[in-house]
Amino acid sequence: MEKANLPELLADSPIRGQGADRFQYHLAIEDEGGRRELTVSEDQMPEALRSLVDRVKAAGRGA
Amino acid sequence: MHSRSHGLHCVLPPMVLENIARKGDEAQREWATRALSQDHSIRLARVQNSLAGVATSSQRGDALVGVATPRPARVISDAHGTEDVRGPIVRREGDAPTGDTATDEAYDGLGDTFEFWLSAYSRNSIDDAGMPLRGVVHFGEQYPNAFWDGQRMVFGDGDGDVLGLMTGSLDVIGHELGHGVTEKEAGLEYFGQSGAMNESLSDVWGSMVKQYKNHQDAASADWLIGSEVWTPNIAGDALRSMKAPGTAYDDPLVGKDPQPDHMDNYVETIQDNGGVHINSGIPNRAFYLAATEIGGFAWEVSGRIWYEALRDPALRPDSGFGAFARLTVVAAERFQGQGSPAATAVKDAWETVGVPTEQPALQSLTAH
Numbered sequence: 001m002e003k004a005n006l007p008e009l010l011a012d013s014p015i016r017g018q019g020a021d022r023f024q025y026h027l028a029i030e031d032e033g034g035r036r037e038l039t040v041s042e043d044q045m046p047e048a049l050r051s052l053v054d055r056v057k058a059a060g061r062g063a
Numbered sequence: 064m065h066s067r068s069h070g071l072h073c074v075l076p077p078m079v080l081e082n083i084a085r086k087g088d089e090a091q092r093e094w095a096t097r098a099l100s101q102d103h104s105i106r107l108a109r110v111q112n113s114l115a116g117v118a119t120s121s122q123r124g125d126a127l128v129g130v131a132t133p134r135p136a137r138v139i140s141d142a143h144g145t146e147d148v149r150g151p152i153v154r155r156e157g158d159a160p161t162g163d164t165a166t167d168e169a170y171d172g173l174g175d176t177f178e179f180w181l182s183a184y185s186r187n188s189i190d191d192a193g194m195p196l197r198g199v200v201h202f203g204e205q206y207p208n209a210f211w212d213g214q215r216m217v218f219g220d221g222d223g224d225v226l227g228l229m230t231g232s233l234d235v236i237g238h239e240l241g242h243g244v245t246e247k248e249a250g251l252e253y254f255g256q257s258g259a260m261n262e263s264l265s266d267v268w269g270s271m272v273k274q275y276k277n278h279q280d281a282a283s284a285d286w287l288i289g290s291e292v293w294t295p296n297i298a299g300d301a302l303r304s305m306k307a308p309g310t311a312y313d314d315p316l317v318g319k320d321p322q323p324d325h326m327d328n329y330v331e332t333i334q335d336n337g338g339v340h341i342n343s344g345i346p347n348r349a350f351y352l353a354a355t356e357i358g359g360f361a362w363e364v365s366g367r368i369w370y371e372a373l374r375d376p377a378l379r380p381d382s383g384f385g386a387f388a389r390l391t392v393v394a395a396e397r398f399q400g401q402g403s404p405a406a407t408a409v410k411d412a413w414e415t416v417g418v419p420t421e422q423p424a425l426q427s428l429t430a431h
Contacts, residue, residue: 016336020242020253020261021210026334039333043212 001029003048010038017041025053133187135177136195139166140215142202148217150199165200165230169218172236173198179237179272180244183362184370189243196240200230209235211242225297225317232291235302237272241265249378256383258339263346266305267369271362281354281361287311305351308344324348326384326417345416346384352412353391357405364405368394385423388413392420 006029009015015038017024023042028035045053139154141163153166160167173196180186188194197215206219209229216239218229229235242265245251251261266288274284288311289302299312299320308322322344323329329345332338354365372378372390379386391409399405413420 014333014336016254019210019212020265021208021239021340022212023208024335 001052004052005046005048006036006038009040009046009049010036013037014039015041015044017043019043027053133181133193135174135188136193137170137173137177137198138195139170139173139198139200141166142199142217144201144204146203148199148202148212148215153200163200165218165220165228168228168230169198169200169216169236172230172233173216173240175233175276176237176240176272179275179362183271183275183366186244189240190247194243209239211239213243213246216240221292221294223294225294226292227294229292232289233276234266234269234273234287235289235292236269238265238269238288241268244268245373248373249382250380251378251382252380253336253339255337255339256342257381258336259342260346260382260384260387262339262343263350264369264373266303266343266347267350267366270305271366274361280359281365282358284361286351303340303344303347305344305347308348322347324416345418346387349388349412349416349418352415353409356408356412364399365409368398368405368409371398384418385420388418388420389422 010029014024018041025038025040025042025045027038027040029038040049135156137154137156138152140148140150141153142148142150153163154161154170160170177188177196180188188196199215199217200220202217202219205222207221207226209216209218211217216236221227221229242261245261245264251257251264253261269288270284270286273279274281286306287301287304290300292302293299293312297312297317298314299317301311303320303322304311308324309320311320311322313319321330321341323342324344325348326345330338330341332341335341350365350369353368354361357364368391371394372387375390375394377386378390391413392406395403395406395409410420
């Protein structure tokens with residue numbers, strides 16, 4: 001979570017991509033700071049956030 | 064952009080043809096509109112001649128001698144399961160089939176799309192200037208999508224369980240390349256209502272590419288987008304239905320098609336860039352209604368009207384449904400005549416889906 005630098009990304013949300021028909025990821029983050037939502041296009045996702053998303057997806061698959 | 068910046072060598076300036084196309088009687092409007100379409104191809108040929116050093120003076124014969132019919136310039140790359148769109152080229156224009164299904168389907172689909180634009184609207188590739196058609200196959204790992212990245216069309220393989228190969232759907236290919244056309248002509252912003260209009264136009268182009276390839280008229284077309292994409296595991300006919308938005312799929316895993324078919328059900332959301340794939344159902348149905356009411360081959364009249372509206376300089380990047388609808392009426396009246404059955408069909412189609420075609424008083428053209 002820390003590596004993903006979420007505060008900076010949240011400030012820029014929604015982060016739209018180039019072109020058309022790209023996947024968008026909508027992240028809801030809940031912690032002691034409350035609930036915040038981040039929208040980011042797959043082609044604009046920083047590597048650190050991509051790692052976080054991959055882990056969340058893997059958890060969802062039960063991997 | 065295409066060749067409008069080059070010098071012209073015609074006796075009749077295009078503005079004269081445009082005035083006749085706008086103000087003449089039915090027969091005059093017909094020939095002037097056709098002349099404008101052919102005129103563009105001739106201008107392109109003259110530019111090509113000039114660039115190739117071919118004689119253009121009347122003293123040296125026909126200015127068009129030696130001009131080749133535009134041909135596609137296809138380049139297919141293979142990402143080999145990575146997300147690198149600059150992978151090795153596996154098939155170039157004129158190369159024999161490779162035996163890889165995705166590569167060969169992408170190659171054929173890009174060619175069919177090129178052929179549609181050239182034959183139907185005398186448009187030489189996406190940018191009307193012979194832009195190479197680039198495709199990337201085997202993008203990502205079981206990547207369940209296809210997209211236009213601004214320069215190329217990218218195809219995933221699907222996961223095989225929910226979604227199959229994206230290259231197998233000609234209307235999807237036509238849709239994605241259609242984004243390039245819309246980008247070059249109007250640059251409709253990919254957000255909110257302008258984005259939904261952008262998406263709808265791609266469905267219009269994609270559906271017509273398929274109809275053209277299959278020689279189908281509007282009455283016999285299925286008006287489905289991506290009917291080949293779902294696997295048999297999914298309860299769905301397609302990704303979208305232009306004829307009946309909201310009915311393309313209803314499955315426990317992937318959910319129900321969320322598209323509305325009327326402005327009363329317009330979806331306000333921040334997801335999906337403001338619902339660009341959702342609210343496109345409204346203008347999609349408008350095109351379906353206009354095309355089936357007008358009849359014949361969709362690309363000949365209704366498609367032409369939509370294309371001319373896209374090319375109208377009054378269409379702004381932030382234009383919404385209403386602005387585009389009004390431009391289709393203008394185009395229909397110019398192309399077919401004021402009060403013509405086609406112009407009436409276009410107005411009725413938009414009214415049916417809840418998009419007014421009359422200019423609102425003191426409102427932005429981007430309003431709903």
